[in-house]
Amino acid sequence: MKKALALILTMGIALSLAACGNKADDSAKSEGVMTYAEYAAAAVDTEVVVETYVQAKQSWWDNKATIYTQDQEGGYFIYEMACSEEDYNKLTTGTKIKVSGVKAEWSGEYEIAEATFEIEDGNYVATAVDVTDLLGKDELIDRQNQLVSFKDMTVEAVAYKNEEPGDDIYLTLSKDGNSYDFCLEYYLNGSDETLYNLVGGLEAGQTVDVEGFLYWYEGVNPHITKVTVK
Amino acid sequence: MKKRWMLALILILVMGMLTGCHGRRSEEAFEMPAQLDEENPIEIVFWAKNDTNKTQRDIYYKAIEGFQKLYPNISVTMRLYTDYGKIYNDVITNISTGTTPNVCITYPDHIATYLTGSGTVMPLDELMADPKYGLGGEALKFDAPIQEEIVPEYLGECRIGDSYYALPYMRSSEACYVNKTYVEALGYTLPETLTWDFVWEVSEKALEQNADGTFKVNGQQVMIPFIYKSTDNMMIQSLMQKGAPYSDEEGNILLFNEETTQILKTVAEHGKSGAFSTFKISGYPANFLNAGQCIFAVDSTAGSTWMGSKAPLVDIAEDKIVDFETEVMTVPQYDPSAPQMISQGPSVCIFHKADDQEVLASWLFAQYLLTNDIQIAYSETEGYVPVTRKARESLEYQEYLAAAGSDEEVHYDIKIKAVALVMEHTEDTFVTPVFNGSASLRDASGQLIENVTKAVRRKKTVDDAFINDLYEEVQALYHLDQGGLGASGQEQELGTLPGEAVALITLLAAAWILIISLALRERLIKPKE
Incomplete structure (x- = not known):
């Protein structure tokens, strides 16, 4: 009898936990909200x-x-x-x-x-998803505006928007012989002097991992938020 | 006893702070120095604007270098902006703190707002007329233009009330960059002067689609035949061409009238069909034009280096650019026999400072920007025209114009055609009255077109009721319904108080509370003594 009671209690607790788990699922949308x-x-x-x-x-x-x-x-x-x-x-x-x-x-x-x-x-805080393999592919746009990362990119060119520090930095990175435009958006990262100086000081030929938001401007144009020089 | 000392100390402190505030506001009147001080160091700050263009930046540096060589005791520090709006906001903020630059690239509309602060922008009449240091003055160390050599229309734009408050620096206008190849493919021939009717008709025709949903004229899935970059200019020029009211010299707001309603209804009709869109809604006209997705792209002549299939500056992938013939034309007109187009482009003003020598040095630098070397070099960077006849008529500039199309960089033909258009139509250009609030009115006029276009795209009905509501909404948004905007307007527009001012006011209030509290305490305690 005790065993049966214990089993029933255990099942009850398990069900309650499962119900709690669903309730805590932040991905659920409220009524009238789009997925x-x-x-x-x-x-x-x-x-x-x-x-x-x-x-x-x-x-x-x-x-x-x-x-x-x-x-x-x-x-x-x-x-x-x-x-x-x-x-x-x-x-x-x-x-x-x-x-x-x-x-x-x-x-x-x-x-x-x-x-x-x-x-x-x-x-909910997103973690960057590696989309390096999607570069140059149509599926990349499905990740638009997400926090993403690109691994082992080669620095091709670095240019200040206004030709001098104090504004956006345009970064050209390549992978497998194809070049892609990245941007350090000043308003997004301007206060992070370490990142700003790091990106401004990158040199052609360096290998970097970058993280950022997958912005689009006439094609993919990620707004970078983190750079790791390898 | 200690408390009395403390009270006295606080009073002195507060008095000192008040005096400090007072000192910032009440600058003494400028007195023209008989002689420029060429011994003691003078530092001036110059806030400039470029179009994210390296050459323009280099020309500013070259100007500073050249000027400092002539006047070694004057040092010019430049801060570069790529947006007039940011300069405007920063100047407003710095007026409050008494830290304006000495020399500043600006628009007369903005100056009108700056002038609502006391002792801000210098009236230039006395400086211009000075025989030694005035325009083309005898003591100048450079070959500056005399007043008569500045294009009178442009100089006139810098007059606010009874005084000149700026010198013109560069001038441009708007142009319609047309994909002539597509116009002809649609069965039309470009008229000598574009009309609104022509542009609307061709734009609607360009929307014809194939069975697969692609557009017949370009075979692509995207076609926005007519895109306007600056919708405030679109509205202002339309009203001017129709002879309809917009505003007047007294600062009266006349924008919300029957002609405006008719223009908005036309915009709604073509926005709804997809024949028309704007930069704010869809993107840069140049990108669509160069991709063969737009036929009539209206933008500044100062953006001409981005226009055309061989444009030296591009923002789209090379494989998206299509080959077509570009025609540079005046913006669409209601009366092609009397074309009217807006005059725009930067002017340069100088700010009042306590040191008259600093003001004189600033004036000399502003004047130096009108010398031929600077005028010609800067105008060659984009579709700008020099503001002096001296530069326009120079051999160097004539040779530059004559070499149109000889290369696709400095002599890019679209750019030089745009310049020629502005020069040819100098007498057809106009500016709107400048007063405190005119910058907001300009924004409001563009907002009307943006909102109507967005509304029809979102399947809303644009009728009289909608437009009347829109008028109320826009008037409230831009504070045009508060009255008091006038030629000598002292109303609003300075935005929220800067942090420093808020901190100062808070400190003052706290000091007064402390004083009163201490005084009250003394009174309450005294009887017990």
Whole structure:
């Protein structure tokens, strides 16, 4: 009898834990919120509602915030979202937000424009996915706006946007004989002097691993956030 | 006793702070020095703007180097920007802290706002007219133009109220870069002057598709026949061409009128069909033009080096560029017999400083930027024209123009055609009235077109009700509904207080609270003594 009771209790606890586990699954979407697949399939110029997590903040100006966000399925670039400075300061890495806006495309970059947001409970910090093998392939765009990494890239050229430090840095990296444009976006990383100086000081021929957000401008143009010289 | 000393100390401190504030604001009037100080070091700060163009940056450095050779005791430190908006914001911030640059590349619209701060931008009339150091003055160590050698239309743009507050530095306008090959493939011949009707008709025709969804004219899946970069210019020029009101010299806002509504309805019609889009919505017109995905691309003449299938500057992959013939034309017109186009391009102003010698040195440097070497070299970097007749008529510049098309870099034919267009139409250019708030009005005029275009793309109905709501929304957004914007406007526009000012005010308030608290405490304690 005791054994049976113990078994029933164990099963009960196991079921409860499983139920708790589901409840704690932050990837579940609230009612009326799109999954990433639904967002990706949505037409440009249509209204979208997503739940996503702040991964990096690019800029705040005039009550408008531009941020990189991501959930467990994909990346969302939120462009000039209505946001007070006070709220902007609350948007730390991992913060869950519900964003309502319009899907837009600008020079190949898909973004959520004219957005408003509310902070929700939940936290998720993405880890960079290695997409080196996708360079030059059509599938790469499926990773747009996600935190990604590229391994063993060769430095081809480094150029300051304004020909001198203080603005974006354009970095040309190659892999298997093909060149790709990367960018150290000043507003995204400007305060990180170590990274800025490291990228500005790279020399042709060096081998590097890079991490960053898979931005698009007339083709793939990752906005880098980390560089490791090998 | 100790408390009294403390009270006195705080009072002195507060008085000192107040005096400090006062000193920043009330600069003494400028008095033209009889002689430039060529002995003691003078440092001036120059805020410049380039188009992310290495050659332009090098020309600024060359100008500084040349100037410092002539005046070795004057040192010029440059800070480079790639955006006029950033310069504007930084100047506004630095007016509050009394740390403006000495010399600054700017737009007259912006100067009008700067002038709402006391003692900011120097009126130049006295400096210009000075026989020794004025324009072409006898004591100058360089060959500067006299006033009559500056193109009068351009100099006139720098006049605000009764004074000149800037010198023109470079001028440009807008051009329509046309894929002539596609226009002809669609069965049309380009007229001598583009009209709005022609552009809309060809644009709609270009939307015809094959059964597989590709566009007939380019065989691609993308075609936005007409893309406008600067929609504020689009609205302003349309109104000017129609003789419709926009604003006046007194700073009255006249933008929201029936003609504007008609223009917006036309934009809505073609935005809805997909024949029209804007830079803010879709991307750079040059990228679409060069990829064969746009037929009429309107952008500044200062962006001409990006235009055309052989453009020296490109942002798209080489394999995306298609081969076509580019025509450089005036922006579309309502009355082709009397074309009208906006005049734009940087001017240079100088800021008031307590040291008159510093102001004089700044003036000399600003004037140095008008010398032939600088004017010609800078204009050759893009579709800019020199602002002096002296430079325009020089042999060197004439030879540059004559060599159009001889190479695809300095003598890139599209660029030189754009320059020729601006020079040919100098008398057809106009500027809008400048007043405190005119920069916001300009932004608002573009916002109307952007919002209408976005609305129809999102399947919204653009009718009178929509447009009336839009007018209210835009007026509120740009504070155009608050009245008080005027030629001598002292209203708003300086944005939020900078951190330093907030800190200072907080400190002052805290000091006063402390003083009052101590005084009250003294009073309360006294009877007990």
